[in-house]
Amino acid sequence: MIQPLVPRLAIIGAGLIGSSLARAAREKHLAGTLVVADADPAVCERVRQLGFADMVTVDAAEAAEGSDIVVVAVPVGASGKVAEVVGPRLKPGAILSDVGSVKGFVVEAMAPHVPAHAHLIPAHPVAGTEFSGPDAGFATLFENRWCIVTPPEGAAPEAVARIVALWRAAGANVETMSAQHHDLVLAITSHVPHLIAYNIVGTAAHLEETLTSEVIKFSAGGFRDFTRIASSDPTMWRDVFLTNREAVLEMLGRFTEDLTALQRAIRYGDGDALFEHFARTRAIRRSIIEQGQETAAPDFGRRAAEKPKHEDS
Amino acid sequence: MIQPLVPRLAIIGAGLIGSSLARAAREKHLAGTLVVADADPAVCERVRQLGFADMVTVDAAEAAEGSDIVVVAVPVGASGKVAEVVGPRLKPGAILSDVGSVKGFVVEAMAPHVPAHAHLIPAHPVAGTEFSGPDAGFATLFENRWCIVTPPEGAAPEAVARIVALWRAAGANVETMSAQHHDLVLAITSHVPHLIAYNIVGTAAHLEETLTSEVIKFSAGGFRDFTRIASSDPTMWRDVFLTNREAVLEMLGRFTEDLTALQRAIRYGDGDALFEHFARTRAIRRSIIEQGQETAAPDFGRRAAEKPKHEDS
Ligand SMILES: NC(=O)c1ccc[n+]([C@@H]2O[C@H](COP(=O)([O-])OP(=O)(O)OC[C@H]3O[C@@H](n4cnc5c(N)ncnc54)[C@H](OP(=O)(O)O)[C@@H]3O)[C@@H](O)[C@H]2O)c1
Ligand SMILES: NC(=O)c1ccc[n+]([C@@H]2O[C@H](COP(=O)([O-])OP(=O)(O)OC[C@H]3O[C@@H](n4cnc5c(N)ncnc54)[C@H](OP(=O)(O)O)[C@@H]3O)[C@@H](O)[C@H]2O)c1
Structure with a gap:
């Protein structure tokens, strides 16, 4: 029998990301x-029903005990x-990682909290959907998506290599960079986009009631594109904005400056x-x-996915 | 033989919307x-090849001559x-409409420009994609989407009814309202969303070159959702912002106020x-x-539409 990539893998948190990694690991015998x-x-009960783990527990310490890699999700x-x-349960040589x-x-x-005999190698798979929980996950979530690994200074190369190998095996392309650079790049590719999506949907929700119902009705004019990411998990996103404040405020500042320029062009009729x-x-x-990070199909290929309901008014 | 809904229908402008209406009219024998x-x-040459019109001309006046309904697109x-x-070529009782x-x-x-013996009944189908031109159109574009008809004060009810019937026959649900109210509703459902999408993509494009290439790479974190509507036709959108200035500035003001509040919450760590x-x-x-205005499939159902290309790094 071939030796699996990770003799004992623990995943703490069985939501969208944790359960997707678990499913990928199961399918690919990692x-x-x-x-x-x-x-x-x-x-935990739902994970047992779904059957993608060998052992399920509410006790993170128990899961970590004896594991070679522990992924916090x-x-x-x-x-x-x-x-x-x-941390205290990590065995010598074990790797603590995450997906934050x-x-x-x-x-x-x-x-x-990481003892000297273990390694901390954080990672972030840049893949997701607007859904959360163990039912939302699927094994192919990371296929052809990027996973960013951010080894702390002085990290053991062999530990980094094992985390890189895990994500490659799960289908992802891997890039490494510093945590600081990651946080800046993600502020503009993910955090500020989520913030302005949440914001415009909020603005629409604050309108007079009749206007809000018209926003829903006529959302195919563009608005609905924003509602997808604005329906993501509030706890996750609160934490993101509380913990990446500096980079988010920096990128938000640039966004607002640029928007002011467009606003002026509209006000003064500067068509050029x-x-x-x-x-x-x-x-x-x-x-x-x-x-290969986006579909070229018009409207994100929505029509294929939609089941049109006909209503007459 | 059953009498068609419109004995002679002229469509001026054979882009996404004009060619979609023409295709729907052709398929449904309208x-x-x-x-x-x-x-x-x-x-014109391309429309001839595509074969969805009985007559094709560069001369809008010629097309209008003798037509019962003329739709400007x-x-x-x-x-x-x-x-x-x-206008001068409209026959008595003819209806001039549009899709703007x-x-x-x-x-x-x-x-x-509309003579007293003809009618002006504007309309706006709230449906589209990010593509333009005669090849981008398709007959089902308006299915289960809304079309807003904005009859001017004192418009002849039978003329309004004919435009409503045309859009219903093309698959749309129809709502009527004043032009002014339309422009306010569309400012928040379509125009401001397009503006902020264009803006965030612009902000990303203005970053230092290496950062911009990382934005492209890691766009699956949320950013790519905005690029769809930010790739819409620049001429069309320039015109929208030049001609709906008041309502856009009003809604943009609300958006910015709300964003400032979120920004403060981030700065002061107000997680609640x-x-x-x-x-x-x-x-x-x-x-x-x-x-029925959006799909419930995760990620807009993109995965079904995508053809994943595998690249290793
Ligand atoms: N969603 C995305 O698109 C995405 C993409 C990339 C990375 N991420 C990152 O992935 C991480 C997880 O996100 P997700 O979308 O998978 O979230 P999720 O679906 O909400 O799942 C999180 C799970 O963790 C559990 N949990 C919370 N605190 C815990 C604790 N102290 N000990 C053990 N389990 C705990 C939650 O249980 P409860 O039900 O009790 O809360 C929940 O089942 C986050 O750090 C997020 O930033 C998310
Ligand atoms: N795209 C959408 O999502 C959407 C949705 C609802 C409504 N609309 C509205 O629909 C209208 C058309 O948009 P579209 O997306 O169909 O645009 P489009 O694909 O760019 O097509 C417009 C067509 O009109 C032609 N044209 C321009 N000026 C003309 C003139 N003076 N006489 C005759 N033809 C002329 C253009 O020819 P050239 O190639 O020479 O420019 C082009 O072929 C706009 O008013 C827009 O606001 C668009």
């Missing part, structure tokens, strides 16, 4: 033993607490400035599609 | 004769010019305010899905 822990007994704000519980959307904070919160701006942004989408 | 005009000879800024050419994304301006621009905001916006998406 772990000799796959242990899943979740603080919520109901989630809980909201960023809870990662320090989990590390506190898990913010990396600088996670290192600060987790590192103090508007045209020039609108013509430049197409190239970015083209590159994203060329790099 | 017109006795279907005439398509476009100012661009290359577009050009960028909003060009609608006055087209009305000037077409702004209605107040269109009425102002077109009305002076963030959570509360993020938890409220989900209901809006749920309503949009319930009303």
Whole structure:
């Protein structure tokens, strides 16, 4: 029999990301033993029903005990607490990792709890959907998506290599960078986009009631595109904004400056400035599609997924 | 033989919207004769090849001559010019209509050219994709989408009824309202969303070059959702912002106020305010899905549409 990539793999937190990693590990036989822990007994029960783990427990410490790799997949704000519980149980040579959307904070919160005989190698798979919980996960979530690994200074190369290998085996492409750089890049590729999506949906919700119902009705004009990411998990996103404050405020500042310029162009009827701006942004989408990170199908290919309901008014 | 809904239908402008209406009319036998005009000879040639019109011409006046309904489907800024050419050729009882994304301006621009013996009944199908031109159109574009008809005060009810019937026959649900109200509702459901999408993609494009390439790479974190509508036609959108200035500035002001509040919550670490905001916006998406205006599939159902390309790094 071939030796599995990870003799004993523990995943703490069985939500969208944790359960997707567990499913991928199960399907691709990446772990000799796959242990899943979740603080919520109901989630544990559901994981047992779904059957993608060898062992399920509410006790993160028990899951970590004897594991070669422990992946923490809980909201960023809870990662320090989990590390506190898990750290003392890590065996010599074990690797503690995570999947959090913010990396600088996670290192600060987790590192103090990692014993000298173990390794902390944080990671962030840049893949997800607007759903959460163990039922939302699926084994192919990471296929052809990027996973960013942020080894702390002086990290053991062989430990980094094992985390890189795990994510490659789960289907992802892997990039390494510093936690600080990660947090800046993600502020503009993910955190600020989520913030402005949450914001415009909020603005619409604050309108007079009749207007809000019209926003829902006529949302196919563009608005509905924003509602997808604005329906993501509130706990996860609260934690992201609380823990990546600096980089988010920096990128938000740039966004607002640029928006002010567009607003002026509208106010003063500067059609050339508007045209020039609108013509430049197409190239970015083209590159994203060329790099296989987006579909070229019109409307995200929504029509294939939709089941049209006919209603007459 | 059953009498077609429109004995002679002319469509001026054979882009995404014009060619979609022409295709729907053709498939559903809505017109006795279907005439398509476009100012661009290359577009006319392509329409001939695609074969969805009975007659194709560069001359809008010729197309209008003898037509029962003339639908102008050009960028909003060009609608006055087209009305000037077409107006004098309208036969008694003919209806001039349009599909423009702004209605107040269109009425102002077109009305002076409509003779007393004809009717001006503007309309706006709230449906589209990020593509343009005659190849982008398809017959089912308007299925289960809304079309807003904005009859000017004192419009003849039978003329309004004919335009409503045309859009219903093309698959749309129809709502009528004033041009002014339309422009306010669309500012928040479509125009401001497009503006902020164009803006965030612009902000990303302005970053240092290496950062921009990372934005493209890691766009699956949320950013790519915005690039779809930010790749829409620059001419069309320039015209929208130039012609719906008041309502756009009003809604943009509300958006910015709300964003400032979120920014403060981030700066001062007010997790409760963030959570509360993020938890409220989900209901809006749920309503949009319930009303059949959006798919419930995760990630817009992108995975079904995607053809994953594997690249290793
Ligand atoms: N969603 C995305 O698109 C995405 C993408 C990339 C990375 N991430 C990151 O992945 C992490 C998890 O996100 P997710 O979307 O998978 O979240 P999720 O679906 O909400 O799942 C999180 C799970 O962790 C459990 N949990 C919370 N605190 C815990 C603790 N102290 N000990 C053990 N389990 C605990 C939660 O249980 P309860 O039900 O009791 O809360 C829940 O079952 C976050 O750090 C997020 O930043 C998310
Ligand atoms: N795209 C959407 O999502 C959407 C949705 C609802 C409503 N609308 C509205 O629909 C209208 C058309 O948009 P579209 O997306 O169909 O645009 P499009 O694909 O760019 O097509 C517009 C067509 O009109 C032609 N044209 C321009 N000026 C003309 C003139 N003076 N006489 C005759 N033809 C002329 C253009 O030819 P050239 O190639 O020479 O420019 C082009 O072929 C706009 O008013 C827009 O606001 C658009």
